[in-house]
Amino acid sequence: MKLEVKNLHKTFSEKEVLHGISFQVESGKALGLLGRNGAGKTTTIRILMDVFHANSGEILLDGKTFNQKEHKIGYLPEERGLYPKKKVIDQMIYLALLRGVPKNTAKENSLKWLKRLEVEEYADKKLETLSKGNQQKVQLASTLVSEPDIVILDEPFSGLDPVNSQILKEIVQSLIEDDRIVIFSSHQMSYVEEFCENIAIINHGDIVLEGELSKIKQEFGHNQIVINSENMSVQQLNEYLCNNLSEEVTVTGIKKEYVIVSLKDNISKSDLLQKLIDNNINIEHFENYKPSLNDIFVAKAGDE
Amino acid sequence: MKNFFNVFKFELSNFIESKSYIISTAIITLLIVVVMFLPNFADLGLGDSSDTTSKTESGSENDVEDNNEEESGNTYIFYDKTSMFPTEEELNSQFKEADIKWKEAKSEDEVKKTVEKDEYKAGYVITSLTDYDYYVYNKPMFDSDTPIIEEIMKNIYRQNYCDNNNIDYELVQPLINIEILHNDNILGKDAAESYWYCYALVIIVFMLIILYGVLIATAVTNEKSNRSIEVLVTSTNTNSLLFGKVFAGTVASFLQIGIIMFAALGSYKINENAWGHALDMLLKIDAKVLFVFAIFGITGFIFYAFLYGAMGALVSKTEDINKSAGSLQMVIMIVYFLVLFQMSNIDGIAMKVASFLPVSSYSAMYIRVAMGEVALWEIIVSFIILVISTVLVGILGAKIYRMGTLRYGNPIKISTAIKAIRNKEHE
Numbered sequence: 001m002k003l004e005v006k007n008l009h010k011t012f013s014e015k016e017v018l019h020g021i022s023f024q025v026e027s028g029k030a031l032g033l034l035g036r037n038g039a040g041k042t043t044t045i046r047i048l049m050d051v052f053h054a055n056s057g058e059i060l061l062d063g064k065t066f067n068q069k070e071h072k073i074g075y076l077p078e079e080r081g082l083y084p085k086k087k088v089i090d091q092m093i094y095l096a097l098l099r100g101v102p103k104n105t106a107k108e109n110s111l112k113w114l115k116r117l118e119v120e121e122y123a124d125k126k127l128e129t130l131s132k133g134n135q136q137k138v139q140l141a142s143t144l145v146s147e148p149d150i151v152i153l154d155e156p157f158s159g160l161d162p163v164n165s166q167i168l169k170e171i172v173q174s175l176i177e178d179d180r181i182v183i184f185s186s187h188q189m190s191y192v193e194e195f196c197e198n199i200a201i202i203n204h205g206d207i208v209l210e211g212e213l214s215k216i217k218q219e220f221g222h223n224q225i226v227i228n229s230e231n232m233s234v235q236q237l238n239e240y241l242c243n244n245l246s247e248e249v250t251v252t253g254i255k256k257e258y259v260i261v262s263l264k265d266n267i268s269k270s271d272l273l274q275k276l277i278d279n280n281i282n283i284e285h286f287e288n289y290k291p292s293l294n295d296i297f298v299a300k301a302g303d304e
Numbered sequence: 305m306k307n308f309f310n311v312f313k314f315e316l317s318n319f320i321e322s323k324s325y326i327i328s329t330a331i332i333t334l335l336i337v338v339v340m341f342l343p344n345f346a347d348l349g350l351g352d353s354s355d356t357t358s359k360t361e362s363g364s365e366n367d368v369e370d371n372n373e374e375e376s377g378n379t380y381i382f383y384d385k386t387s388m389f390p391t392e393e394e395l396n397s398q399f400k401e402a403d404i405k406w407k408e409a410k411s412e413d414e415v416k417k418t419v420e421k422d423e424y425k426a427g428y429v430i431t432s433l434t435d436y437d438y439y440v441y442n443k444p445m446f447d448s449d450t451p452i453i454e455e456i457m458k459n460i461y462r463q464n465y466c467d468n469n470n471i472d473y474e475l476v477q478p479l480i481n482i483e484i485l486h487n488d489n490i491l492g493k494d495a496a497e498s499y500w501y502c503y504a505l506v507i508i509v510f511m512l513i514i515l516y517g518v519l520i521a522t523a524v525t526n527e528k529s530n531r532s533i534e535v536l537v538t539s540t541n542t543n544s545l546l547f548g549k550v551f552a553g554t555v556a557s558f559l560q561i562g563i564i565m566f567a568a569l570g571s572y573k574i575n576e577n578a579w580g581h582a583l584d585m586l587l588k589i590d591a592k593v594l595f596v597f598a599i600f601g602i603t604g605f606i607f608y609a610f611l612y613g614a615m616g617a618l619v620s621k622t623e624d625i626n627k628s629a630g631s632l633q634m635v636i637m638i639v640y641f642l643v644l645f646q647m648s649n650i651d652g653i654a655m656k657v658a659s660f661l662p663v664s665s666y667s668a669m670y671i672r673v674a675m676g677e678v679a680l681w682e683i684i685v686s687f688i689i690l691v692i693s694t695v696l697v698g699i700l701g702a703k704i705y706r707m708g709t710l711r712y713g714n715p716i717k718i719s720t721a722i723k724a725i726r727n728k729e730h731e
Binding site: 050075 | 307537
C-alpha cells in the first residue's frame, strides 16, 4: 500500500494553517512527521483521519481516493482520552466493535494487546484507577485492538518512562515488519531516527523537508567537515578559521567538541587538510559531517 | 446501523449499570409498593375502606381517652352578645348526630384564650344575628368552621324575621332550605376524573426530559472533557454516536419510569379496595390515554434528548452545560406551565395549538385525548409533525455534535454552531 498526501490546504477562521502539505508513505515503512508546536502536524493528521476536512488537496491510497471508513486505521490522538469510569476491557471491546472487529475477536484482541503492553492485570479495573503511564499503554492497546493496516500515532512516546518506551519501540518495530503503514509524529528525534525511513518536516504549515532520511542526512552533510584541534579550544579554532581560512571554508556550526565547516567551491577535503597542516593546526579530528536528525530539524524548523 | 446498536448497548449499560440508577429505581419502587400495601396494616382514614369498619369493640381506657381527644377537636366555644343565640345544651342536642360539640363562654376573652391554648377547634363571638367574630388558632387552607356558625345564624335570623312578621316559620322552612338533586349523565368525558392523572403524567414526562436530558448532555460533554471524542469520531460516524446515546437515554428513562409505574399501578390494583378507591383519580388511567401518553411522551422525549445532546456538544466542561442548555430548559419550562394552566381550558385555542407544536405536543395532545374531544386525524397529524421534527432535530443535533467535536474552550453559541454547519466549516 502507498499512502499519498497531496497539496493539502486548510483554513481556520480565514487563516490558512496548511499551505500545501505533501508527503507519501508505503507499507513496511514508517514516516516521521516532524515539526515544532503549532506547525500543523496534528491538523494534517486530523485531516488524514477525516476529523477535519481540507479546503483543497487530496489523499490517495494506492492511487485511489482514501476513504477512512473502508480501512482499519489505528489512531492514537495527541489528546489522549478514554472513559475513566469504565473497565479497561469493556471500553477496549467497545472500540474494537466500533472499528468493525467481530464480537468474538474483539475480546481476544483486547486481551492480546493488553498482554503485549504488559497491562493485562488491569483488564477488569476502571481506567481512572491506573497510573498515567498505564493509562497511556491502555490507550495504545486500544489503538491497535482492531489490528489496523494503517497506524497513525501522534506523539506516542509522551508520558512513557524509558522501560515503557522500549516496549512501545518494539511494538512499532513489529508493526513496520508486519508491512503496515506507520505514521508518527514526535518531538523525540531519537525515536524517529530509529524507526523512520522517511521524514517530513512541517514548519508554519509548509513542508520544508521531505524524503528518505538517509539521503537527507547525506545531502545535509554534503561538503561539510567536522574539525577539532589538540592545541586550540573550539572557540579559538572557530576564530582562527573565520579569520584565516575564510576563502576556503564557512563555519556552519559550533558544537561542544568540534566545529563544522562547509567547503567553498573548488575546495576539496585534501585542500583544506593541507591548509590546516600548513597553518600548524594540530588536528585531532577531521571527518565528514554526519548530521543528526536533531541538527536537521533545528536547521529547517528553527527560528529564521 | 451496526455501530448504532454497539453505541446503544454501551451507553445503555452506562445508564442502567450506574449505582444511582439502580438504587433510585429500587428505593422509589419499594417505597411505592410499601405505601400501596399500607392500608392493609394501618388505618389511613380512608372513609369507606373495609378495614376502617372493623374497629375494635373493646372499650379500653385508651379508647375512651382517644375519643375524648377527638371530641375536643370537634368542639367549638362561643360567646353570645345578643342573647338570641341558642344555648349550649340546645346546640349540643341539635348537633349530636353530626358529632359536633359546643361550649358557651362567659366572656369574649375566654373565647380568645381557650382557642389560643388550642382547647377548642374554633371560637365565635356573636355580636348580632348577621355579624360575628371568628377565632381560630391556625386557619387551614379550606376552612369548614365558618359555614357551620353561619348556617345557625341564618336559621335564627330567618326564624326571628318570620316571628316578627307573623309568618309561620315551620311552613316556609322547606321553601328556604329546598335541596336540588341531580344525576350526572356524562356522554363524553369527565375532565374531573382524568384531571389528576393527567397532571401527574405532565409532571412525570417533564421530570424525565429535564433529568435525562441533562444526563445525555453530560455524557456528550464528558466525551469532550475526557478527550475520548476524537477516538470515537474516528472510529464510527457521529450519527451512530448521538443517536445511540439518545436512544439509550430514552430506553433507560422509560424503563425506570415503567418499572415505577408498573409497581404503582399493579400494587394499587391489588389494594384498591383497601384504599377505598381513593387513588382512582390518580392511578386508574385509561388504556387509550396511557398509549397516547407513551407514544407522544417517548417521541417528545427523544426530540428534546437530541437537543440536549447537541447542547452538550457545544461545551467542553460539564459545569458549562447549564449555560448552553439554559434557553432549551426555558422552552421546556414555558411548555410545562402553559400545559398545566390550560388544563382547565382543554378546548381553548392555546391547548389546540400546543397539541400540534412539536415542542409541546408531547404533553398537550394526550391531555386533550384524556380530558377533551380529539379527532383521530388530529392525533395522527400531530404525531407525524412530532416524528418529522424529531428526525430533523436528530440530524441537526448530529451535525452540531460533529461540529463541536474538537472545539474546546469557551461554550459555543448555538448561532455560531449553525453558521459553522451552514459554511461546512468543520474545524
